[in-house]
Amino acid sequence: MFYREAGDFKTSYSKDNQTFPIKIDRVGYYLVLLVAFLVVPFMLNDYWVNAIFLPFLIYSIAAIGLNILVGYCGQVSLGTGGFMAVGAYACYKLMTTFPDINIFFHVIIAGGITGLVCVVFGLPSLRIKGFYLAVATLAAQFFLVWLFNRVPWFYNYSASGQINAPERTVFGIEVTGANTEAWATYLFCLVFVVASAWIARNLTRGMTGRKWMAIRDMDIAAEIIGVNPLKAKISAFAVSGFFVGISGALFFAVYLGAVEVGEAFGITKSFLVLFMIIIGGLGSIFGSFAGAAFLVLLPVVLKVVGVDMLGWPTDMVAHLQLVIVGGLIILFLILEPHGLAQLWRVTKQKLRLWPFPH
């Protein structure tokens, strides 16, 4: 079977606008969805879910959110950890204040709240860019963590200062708390991932996405041809915050269950998600997934190969991981700013011509 678009003629603009214009891609995409929803849940155990699937899914949402801001709109942010914390604490407060409302809505509203907070901290972007904006968002990161540590109302005055996710169900099946099943938490997160990716894709292929990219590529020209820079940047911060907030809420409620803010949502989290989109590909939804998968899998693979198979000491493997990630970041920034997603595109382009490269 050749990877081809020949014979796959577009007869309308809506068909030409599809997310996957090539038939094999489209079929492949539905296949992945089918496997993700109908096959994977039956094969999961606790180890797989906790070590790989939940972090992959949840970081994918965060990476999509950050990619909208950085990759599509060109606004730097080092505050992702802090914004994930907003999602987590908003979700916690909602879960404990309105226990009768379904957690599904709590997560979405937590995303909305994070979107608003993100807009507030994004306001400086109207005046400052690049390095200075990065510093401003870094300040947001430290401020938010400090705030959630310092104001007991956020953690319901608990003695430990931690927040703990109470048990909540969807259709009678527990998705948070101590007694969850692997497949249930996985499916709950998967629904959010698919919806997030779909919404992000729709926004980025339409007028909103074009305005973001116009601001990213040349803000002055964008304004002169009619892009309102205020609205474009604010909407990018809002949408980005929405997704990051959802990921923070899931990270706390479904994945960790209990959170100490500085530990779970510190500055390292901000960098981790940023590295995901740099390695995966700036300005690409697929790249957000690729980057999240890569950085979630890397430590697992290194541990299996290095520690378990080769018998290296654990701390050496941990250091090796840092070296690999650092090296890759530099490599991608210099050689391929569009990351793994671009490598994938180039491969597909070659396949399209194969076996007759001329």
Add this chain to the structure above:
Amino acid sequence: MSTQESYVTEDGRTIGPTVMEMKNITLRFGGVKAITDISFDIREGEIRAIIGPNGAGKSSMLNVISGFYVPQEGEVWYKGKKRPPMKPYQVAEQGIARTFQNIALFEGMTVLDNVMTGRIRQMNAGLLSQAIWKGKAEKEEIANREAVEKIIDFLEIQAIRKTPVGRLPYGLKKRVELARALAAEPSILLLDEPMAGMNVEEKEDMSRFILDMNDEFGTTIALIEHDMGVVMDLSDRVVVMDYGKKIGDGTPDEVRSNQAVIDAYLGVAHD
């Protein structure tokens, strides 16, 4: 003749009343006077050229019209009303589109997306509708894509519509930028040296596009150009600037025989 009455040109096009009027514009950058007390008007349906040696203040004048520079003195009148101070995007919303002397395309986007960006004014579906790609957003996207495809056909850039702009050669970029401006269906189209750096063939193509645009869509055009042959062929009326001052204004023939203009061009080195 009064500027409020329409007239028909020799080649049969109708020139309407004044659509934009610059009144006594003065623009300073610190101590540098880029524009000194200049007034001129643009009439509906005409091709209005602005010429002058390097540094005369031509681009600055377009930037004043775009709302990118705010003049220290003077007024801009548009469609019979004095224009209040405006941001550039508000000027664009009023139907004034432009191209730039140094191409200002969105390099990371495809040709199609660049041209589609020109249709901001025509597309205003809400965020929610766009998020689910249903209703207004979807309809709008298709309708505007059709309009944009017509412009892509018109400017003969069909073959590159899915190419990222960053990979195009200079001449094609200029054309894509024109397509983006034209996609806005502007009341006034401002072109800053649309033919700079082009070879003779490309210049001929571009001249043809500008004339056809004006003829077919009735687009009012104000353009800056250094090539005198092109200016004399294309334009209905010409403003001549030198050192920020207006030294001539009239039909190509009138301007050509104006002594001040001749002096400026002979006295100042230019390319």
